[in-house]
Amino acid sequence: xKGARGKGLGARAGESAPVLRAVSWLVYAFLxxxxxxxxxxxxxxxxxxxxxxxxxxxxxxxxxxxxLIGHAVVNSLLVGVMxxxxxxxxxxxxxxxxxxxxxxxxxxxxxxxxxxxxxxxIVVGAALVSLFGFIAMRxxxxxxxxxxxxxxxxxxxxxxxxxxxGFDRSLEEAAMDLGANRWQTFxxxxxxxxAPGVMSGALxxxxxxxxxxxxxxxxxxxxATTLPLQIYSMVxxxxxxxxxAVSTLLLVVTIGLIAAAQRLETARR
Amino acid sequence: xxxxxxxxxxxxLVPLVIMLWLSFQHRGLxxxxxxxxxxxxxxxxxESGYAIIYARSVWIAVATTVICLLVSYxxxxxxxxxxxxxxxNLLLALVVIPFWTSFLVRTYAWMFILRDQGVINSLLMSxxxxxxxxxxxxxxxxxxxxxxxxEVPFMVLPIYASLEKLDxxxxxxxxxxxxxxxxxxxxxxxxxxxPGTVAGIVLxxxxxxxxFITPDLLGGAKGMLVxxxxxxxxxxxxxxxxxxxxxxxxxxxxxxxxxxxAAWARRRGEEVVL
Numbered sequence: 048x049k050g051a052r053g054k055g056l057g058a059r060a061g062e063s064a065p066v067l068r069a070v071s072w073l074v075y076a077f078l079x080x081x082x083x084x085x086x087x088x089x090x091x092x093x094x095x096x097x098x099x100x101x102x103x104x105x106x107x108x109x110x111x112x113x114x115l116i117g118h119a120v121v122n123s124l125l126v127g128v129m130x131x132x133x134x135x136x137x138x139x140x141x142x143x144x145x146x147x148x149x150x151x152x153x154x155x156x157x158x159x160x161x162x163x164x165x166x167x168x169i170v171v172g173a174a175l176v177s178l179f180g181f182i183a184m185r186x187x188x189x190x191x192x193x194x195x196x197x198x199x200x201x202x203x204x205x206x207x208x209x210x211x212x213g214f215d216r217s218l219e220e221a222a223m224d225l226g227a228n229r230w231q232t233f234x235x236x237x238x239x240x241x242a243p244g245v246m247s248g249a250l251x252x253x254x255x256x257x258x259x260x261x262x263x264x265x266x267x268x269x270x271a272t273t274l275p276l277q278i279y280s281m282v283x284x285x286x287x288x289x290x291x292a293v294s295t296l297l298l299v300v301t302i303g304l305i306a307a308a309q310r311l312e313t314a315r316r
Numbered sequence: 317x318x319x320x321x322x323x324x325x326x327x328x329l330v331p332l333v334i335m336l337w338l339s340f341q342h343r344g345l346x347x348x349x350x351x352x353x354x355x356x357x358x359x360x361x362x363e364s365g366y367a368i369i370y371a372r373s374v375w376i377a378v379a380t381t382v383i384c385l386l387v388s389y390x391x392x393x394x395x396x397x398x399x400x401x402x403x404x405n406l407l408l409a410l411v412v413i414p415f416w417t418s419f420l421v422r423t424y425a426w427m428f429i430l431r432d433q434g435v436i437n438s439l440l441m442s443x444x445x446x447x448x449x450x451x452x453x454x455x456x457x458x459x460x461x462x463x464x465x466x467e468v469p470f471m472v473l474p475i476y477a478s479l480e481k482l483d484x485x486x487x488x489x490x491x492x493x494x495x496x497x498x499x500x501x502x503x504x505x506x507x508x509x510x511p512g513t514v515a516g517i518v519l520x521x522x523x524x525x526x527x528f529i530t531p532d533l534l535g536g537a538k539g540m541l542v543x544x545x546x547x548x549x550x551x552x553x554x555x556x557x558x559x560x561x562x563x564x565x566x567x568x569x570x571x572x573x574x575x576x577x578a579a580w581a582r583r584r585g586e587e588v589v590l
Contacts, residue, residue, distance in 0.1 A: 064398045070390040071407075077387075078414045078468065083424035084435055088428065094434040098442065141320040159324055165574060166332075167526025170545045173550050175332035177560065181334045197327035200320065251343045258418045261528055265550065275420050282424050282533060286431060294421040305416040 130195035138203025146211035172265030186268030210244025347554035357561035396479035454536035478512025
């Protein structure tokens, strides 16, 4: 780099750019203000308007006694865990196969994996409910789990595949040379190496699952209300501080989970 | 590979094929179907009453994309080229974190802010600026705000990636040869950042086309978009064949856009982001 010269849009890191800086701060404010407002007002004693009265935990207390929400949380956890287990196992196999083997139809398989990421959620929901109607399968918690597996396998496969990009195959060959069979090699060598990617994929699936509204709203049967469905029906009947409280809790959980996933993914790269 | 094909085949491809088949059937009583085949659903979906919904969806998606571009470019530029290197990761993370949170919760936050008893109107009325609450919620403006809010990170990240990669000595050369700052930007920086910019446009435009939660919660009854139409036909309207035709139209449109984007990127020898 040569000496200091050039102002405005000619770029140099650390160089002052007051207008750009101000605009960026405004955008950051736009991104965070709604979340901060939501959280702050979950502790506001005033029920009707957005005028600050005084601090309270009341809405959280109401929440913990709300049976509908309790039931929805149980459903969401059940769906989340089941979908995570199934999608992680299948997605990991797909990711491994894609990263290591050249096989016929590999490009088509990659396209297939990208489909759930690309097709609008509303279409996925409509298509799945068409399938369940076609085979006369009653909508229930099972159909919700199947739907969540369908839309999340791809994310696991793509994360695992990315993780394996710089994978040293000689480690596996060494294990085999030393007399390990294929299964032992997988269990003691391959799996520990890809574990961070698998875990981060699993956390991602769990987050997508407990967050999903659109697809779930199509395929959930009576009694299969998940937390987002419950929140949605509450929102539709009117804004209340309880919704702020439950939203705040959901925010904390999802941010925590994804932060953990990110740490795993960047760990020991 | 076969478990993937089995599961994604059964739970993804087969449903799409069934929906394609449904879109050529007649509607039956009480949400049932009468055997077709017929093109009536497709024909009907382009009649004026529904064509306006397509038009509105495209318009909202275009407006969202343009506003996102205007909002995101300065941020991406600032992070990539102006911020101190040690702060880049933090600044990027700050763009992404809101996107980790539930879409539903983020949309609800805007309801809470924009409604008649919401944060903005409470503030304005307590300051005496207005005595009647301003109608902010249930307007196209509200839908646009919610949509831009949800999509901004998808625009910032690819533009940032492009700007970060560009060779800064080219900018210095442009300035040395007498180009003004603006000329250097328009003739050097912007063209070099084009791959990321186009990727961002695609990443924002496509989800905006099929959006459902934002118009449902922030838009009024008059603001129906394609996503709401599909949900309505599968739900209360009990007309799956018609809903299927609309869903297929949306899918084909989205895939065509992606195909065009991939073709453009490949012709330029760029990496295809999606």
